[in-house]
Amino acid sequence: MKIKWKQVRIGAHLYRLEIENGLFTKVEQDNTRLAMGEKGWNADGLLYMPTLSDMHCHLDKHFIGEMWKSRKAIDSLPNHLRREKELLTSLQGSVLERARTLLNLMLSCGTTNIRTHVDIDPMIGLKHLEAVLQVKEEFKGKMEFEIVAFPQQGLLRSGSSEVMREAMRLGADLVGAVDPGGLDHKIEACLDEVFGLATTFNKGVDIHLHDPGHLGVYTIDRMIDCAEQANLQGQVAVGHAYCLGQITEAESMELGMRLREQGVSIISNVPIDRPMPNVPKLATLGVDVRLGTDNILDSWSPFGDGDMLKRTSRLAERFGWIEDKQLLDSYQFTTKKSLVPKVGDLADFLLVSAMNLEHAVAAAPPREFVVVGGKPVYERDETVSLKPAY
Ligand SMILES: [Zn+2]
Structure with a gap:
């Protein structure tokens, strides 16, 4: 079945988009509205943007909908x-309900691709993972998922190796861990366990690393060695990596070269209260840098709203990117999709009221429509979406 969108603004012009089997089949300049009886949607000049990725979130930890x-x-x-354990056990809503709530919120912000960490330990067992696997099924076709089995209490510290093994068998996509030095107090033993699991189950690795300064840098250096030894180039990520913002530029660049060579990614939540990796320098070196929202009204922080466009905006603001090219380049950290639709691309996009893409990243306006496979999965408000764009 052919799906049509008319009067979609791309650059300075209005376009007609036609979609079949979830892909664009026509992207043509056209000012006209849908004719009487013609099926489809009029965008009325709203601006086209690609959908976004949130590469670090926790579907099982937020308190949205709770007291x-x-x-x-x-x-x-x-x-x-x-303290987090106490708070999580006091929640009224189940992990399943809360994961659904957050996914709907993310979808309404235009996120259609997530990597979620899911708590795993001997007390929780696989309960959180089972719930997240269920919502993954429910959101099939709307949201792409990667799931990291995450021993939040420390992989070795909480004795979670066996339950992690079960999590990998059940369907987790990546092996997680947290602060091999600062929490597990055994960097090599922790990394051996993590990379051993990844190799056994043929999965990737994504480690939360808050450890500061040279403790963190040493851990990243060892992670790069492990990625090389395990042949996991392109499948290993370091989350946060605050330490990269606490060392000299020369040290940071040296490590950046190694990160690029072994395809080890950095995933940042763009903190505003502490040092963070130098994203522009790492990206210039060719390191894969991605962003995530991480804390969203949880035990760690009352802040966070799950909006990746706002997070992209924060990145641009934090690094002082005010020029047009800089603003446009900031999208590379939150979407791998083209900023301009082409025939053959997946028809997943957002429509916003903004002057252009530069303005959209600076202002992070509300999403009027979120569209997956050509069909709206979210519409803000008919009366608002029908207003002309600026
Ligand atoms: Zn996290």
Whole structure:
């Protein structure tokens, strides 16, 4: 069945988009609206944007839809982990319900591709993973998923190796861990276990790394060695990697070259309260850098809203990208899709009210439509979406 969108703004002109089997079959300049009885949608001049990826989130940890939880600054990671356990067990909604809620929120922001970490430990077992695998089925065709089995309490510290093995058998896509030095206190042993699991089950690796300065740098260096030894080029990621923002530029560049050579990615949540990796320098070196939202109203932070366009905007603002090219280049960190649709591309896109793509990344306007496979999966408000664009 052919799906039509008319008056979609791309650059300075209006276009007609035609879609069959989820792919664009026609992208043509056309000012006209749908004729009487013609099926499809009029975009009325709203701006075309590609859908976005959130490469670091936790579907099982947020408190959206729950009663307010007061937070206190906590002095150490182990104390925080204890507090998080208490808060998570006090929630009313099930993991399944909360994962659904967050996925719908993300979809309404235009995210159609996520990598979620899912807590795994001997107490939780596979309960969170089972729920997330269920929502993955429910959102098939709307949201692409990668699932990281995540021993939040420390892989070795919590004795989670066996349950991690079960998680990989059940369908997790990547092996996770957290601070092999700062939390597990055994960098080599932790990495041996992580990469051993990845090799056994033929999966990727994605490790949360908050460890600062040279402790973090040493861990990344060892991760790169492990990626090389296990032949996992292109399948290993370091989450956060705050340490890369705490060393000299020369050290950071040296490590950047190694990251690129072994295809080890950096995934940042773009913190505004601490140092972070130098994204423009790493990207110039050819390192794969991606972004994620991470904390969304959870035990760690009352902030976060799951909006990847806002996160892209924050990245641009944090690095002072004000020129047009810089603003446009910032999309490379949140979408691999083309900024301009072409025949044969997947018809997954957003429509927003903005002057152009540069303005859209700076202003992060509300999403009027989110479209997957040519069909709207979210529409903000008919009366708003019918307003002319700027
Ligand atoms: Zn995280």
